[in-house]
Amino acid sequence: MDSYREIDLSQWIKTGEGGNxxxxxxxxxxxxxxxxxxxxxxxxxxxxxEFEVSDAVCKLGVQTPRMYELVRVGNAYxxxxxxxxQKKSLSRICSDDPSKIEDMARLMCxxxxxxxxxxxxxxxxxxxxxxxxxxxxxxxxxxxxxxRKISEFAQTIQEVHTCIHGDFNTGNLIxxxxxxxxxDLDRFGYGDPMFDIGHLYxxxxxxxxxxxxxxxxxxxxxxxxxxxSAFAESYCPVAEREQFERQSGKFACLxxxxxxAFQKSSLPEQIFFSINIHKLAARFFSE
Numbered sequence: 001m002d003s004y005r006e007i008d009l010s011q012w013i014k015t016g017e018g019g020n021x022x023x024x025x026x027x028x029x030x031x032x033x034x035x036x037x038x039x040x041x042x043x044x045x046x047x048x049x050e051f052e053v054s055d056a057v058c059k060l061g062v063q064t065p066r067m068y069e070l071v072r073v074g075n076a077y078x079x080x081x082x083x084x085x086q087k088k089s090l091s092r093i094c095s096d097d098p099s100k101i102e103d104m105a106r107l108m109c110x111x112x113x114x115x116x117x118x119x120x121x122x123x124x125x126x127x128x129x130x131x132x133x134x135x136x137x138x139x140x141x142x143x144x145x146x147x148r149k150i151s152e153f154a155q156t157i158q159e160v161h162t163c164i165h166g167d168f169n170t171g172n173l174i175x176x177x178x179x180x181x182x183x184d185l186d187r188f189g190y191g192d193p194m195f196d197i198g199h200l201y202x203x204x205x206x207x208x209x210x211x212x213x214x215x216x217x218x219x220x221x222x223x224x225x226x227x228x229s230a231f232a233e234s235y236c237p238v239a240e241r242e243q244f245e246r247q248s249g250k251f252a253c254l255x256x257x258x259x260x261a262f263q264k265s266s267l268p269e270q271i272f273f274s275i276n277i278h279k280l281a282a283r284f285f286s287e
Contacts, residue, residue, distance in 0.1 A: 006072045007034065007080075018171055019216050020184065025083065032068060033083040040264075042076035050186040051079050056124050057185050060163065062115065064182045087176040094170065094227065095218035105230035108173055111180050112196065113235075118163040120190035128166070128191030129159050132254055135261035141274035142257070142281075149285040150253055160192050168196035169203050170217055170227065187262060195258075197235070198251025204228035206252060206276055249284035253277050 012024035012034055021037035036042060037050075047070060054067045065082040072078075088096075090104045136151055165172065166187025174181050207213040208224035217224065236244045256277045259265070265273065 004070055004072045004077065007078065009036075009073050017216075018184070030085075031083055032080050033065075034071070034073075034078055034080050036073055036076060036078040039076065042073075042078065044077050046186070047077035047079060053125075053188050054079075054081070054185045056121065057182070057188055060118060060121065062118060062163065062182060063180060064185060084174060084176045084181055087174045087181070089172070089174045090170040091217045091219065093175065094223060098219075098223055101219075101223055101226050102230040104170070105227045106234045107180070108170065109231050109234040111173060111182075112168065112193070115163050115165060115182070116193035116196070120161055120163045122161050122190055125163075126189045127159060128164060128189045128195045128258075129154075129157055131189070131261070132157075132195075132258060135257045138261055139257050141260070141270045142277055146278060146281045146285070149281065150257070153250055153285065154254065157192055161190050162193075164189055164191050164193060164196045166196070166199075168199050170219075192251075194247055194251045195254065197248050198253075199255045200231065201228065201248035202252040202255050204231075205249075206280065246284055249280055253280045253284065256280075 009024065011028075012026045014022055015025045015033075016023040020041055021035060024034040024036065026032070026034070037047065041047075051067050051070045054064060057064050058066055065084050067079060067081045069080040070077060071080055090108060094101045094104050132154055136147070136154060139147065142150070165182060165185070166189055167184055172182060172184045174183055203213065203217070204224040204227055208221045214220055214224075219227065232241060232244060232248075256273050260270065260273055263269075
């Protein structure tokens with residue numbers, strides 16, 4: 001048996017839930033928070049990786065909660081980290097006051113650009129480009145013609161040694177007392193910022209009609225589309241918008257392939273991915 005401290009979850013109160021797991025707080029330990037991933041993501045290897053990555057991101061100077069301890073919860077593993085008090089994700093801010101959607105999109109744009117200009121430790125963190133090439137060898141739900149077009153596009157992507165989040169969305173940027181913090185950093189790496197932007201495009205433009213996605217991000221389809229529109233408007237000049245949208249759509253295709261490799265998806269999920277990637281490819285790789 002390993003030496004990680006065991007936590008009695010009955011002493012903790014569930015305070016949040018996202019796509020990958022849930023967070024808990026303990027009234028007797030007001031300065032920390034416990035994060036427990038969903039079963040397939042709560043293995044020792046996965047949680048240790050998340051712990052080590054978050055610690056390394058802090059050392060880069062990126063504003064993120066500090067990691068304190070890796071613990072056991074029954075047969076699963078979890079992390080205990082700094083609790084950022086009075087925090088609110090951009091998702092919650094937009095949900096509570098939809099008039100702030102455009103302001104929050106511009107904030108995410110500014111924080112994203114700051115992240116994308118931060119030099120990354122390329123000896124510790126993975127290259128998203130290299131991860132993509134590995135994923136392209138594994139994927140089985142894309143037909144050969146579409147896969148060839150996507151692979152040809154992948155070859156044109158330049159290696160970039162600045163930071164990217166890996167799960168760039170409105171739930172993973174939080175605000176507390178006017179300060180922004182990035183959270184859920186297990187897919188942090190380095191590469192072209194469009195990898196992150198393609199992920200945001202996918203959520204706001206492709207998955208936004210799904211109730212499950214709306215529940216996770218606390219916004220309806222129209223609000224998610226508004227967020228993307230304001231983000232794109234802030235990110236690039238009007239003259240470059242059409243090309244930006246096209247690049248975002250192409251990188252959204254790549255994001256689906258990367259998610260498949262990251263998550264070891266089930267057959268129903270692969271069918272879902274296949275439907276969406278072929279729709280995106282028909283629109284963005286038609287030339």
